[in-house]
Amino acid sequence: MRIAMMVKGCVCTPAPADIIYSPMQLATQLARVWAGRGHHLDFYGPVGSEVPGARVIDCGVPPLVTDKDEFTEALTDPGLASDNILALWDARLAQEMFLRAGRGEYDVLYFHHPEVPLPFLAHHPGVPVVSSVYDSPLPPLLTQAIGMFASPQHRLVAISAAQRHADPNLTFAATIPGGVDTADFAPDPAAPPGRHxxxxxxxxxxxxxxxxxxxxxxxxxxxxxxxxxxxxxxxxxxxxxxxxxxxxxxxxxxxxxxxxxxxxxxxxxxxxxxxxxxxxxxxxxxxxxxxxxxxxxxxxxxxxxxxxxxxxxxxxxxxxxxxxxxxxxxxxxxxxxxxxxxFSLDGMADAYEALFRQVGSA
Structure with a gap:
């Protein structure tokens, strides 16, 4: 498959060490697994992003965030919010994804934030889109916006049954829990039992x-x-x-x-x-x-x-x-x-692959 993927336009992937941002962690790990299985991965992120196994397309977008304090400031800065700067950074990358998908370069577009593709859906009705929803419950206005832009080709993925329960007004195509590389995260048999x-x-x-x-x-x-x-x-x-x-x-x-x-x-x-x-x-x-x-x-x-x-x-x-x-x-x-x-990473990758194939053939 030919997969284009995006997390956010304001911060490089991988995220700085002092920013806890699970979507980026999962995105990079999934990219590595899918590339190892022979899929073509394009990752859209700001200049400086590096994702092993994927070709990074940055569209010349500079990062706005380099550490946790800048991340907090970016989310609370009234200037950035009033001028929709963060959304525009996302939109520049998402626009390129949809344009290339419209030319037949991708089989599916995969977003780690469901609001990012919304403005482009009506203009590209033939492009299959999958979005993971990580937070719950979503803010009521975001839930309303997802409904306003609802499109048959946009499939939402929940990460837990609790999330689906917290957002009953959203229609989810699947529930796919997170996964971890269990070869990477494994006990150290030589380590003595800790007391802490x-x-x-x-x-x-x-x-x-x-x-x-x-x-x-x-x-x-x-x-x-x-x-x-x-x-x-x-x-x-x-x-x-x-x-x-x-x-x-x-x-x-x-x-x-x-x-x-x-x-x-x-x-x-x-x-x-x-x-x-x-x-x-x-x-x-x-x-x-x-x-x-x-x-x-x-x-x-x-x-x-x-x-x-x-x-x-x-x-x-x-x-x-x-x-x-x-x-x-x-x-x-x-x-x-x-x-x-x-909760293996391979199991998570399998579940998304199955959904991608389903939406791509619909």
Missing amino acids: LLFAGRLVPEKGVGDAIEVARLTGHELRLVGPWYSNSSYFADEIAPHLGDQVRYLGPLSLAELRAELRTRPRALLMPSRHESFGLIIIEALACGVPVIGLRRGAIPEIVIDGQTGFLVEDVDEMVAAVHRLPTIDSDACRADAVRR
């Missing part, structure tokens, strides 16, 4: 960082925090920094390779006190490394963690503390086996 707990994600209130810190305090375990914090918010300085020390350590916004190395140190568990997760790629990365997961029974976490087998599903901090004490009952080999069986 791990939190990995954006250091923002909705991710439940404060709850993870409280669990560490109540259990006496060391907690390592991984992820970016944002200079336009006082949350890190007010709610996290005062707790840092010997028991709670901040490792910074690690690169993917550094995160993988941290998972291979065999943490006792990954804590997921997030209020809502549409999926949670870090969960399957941890499980693939044999690390059990303790998470709230919210969002998509119950679709990934098997309670009592690959971790524990809980309702609050007290139950999370109790689950930490029950961790010796979890078999790390079972954690990895389930991740390999249900």
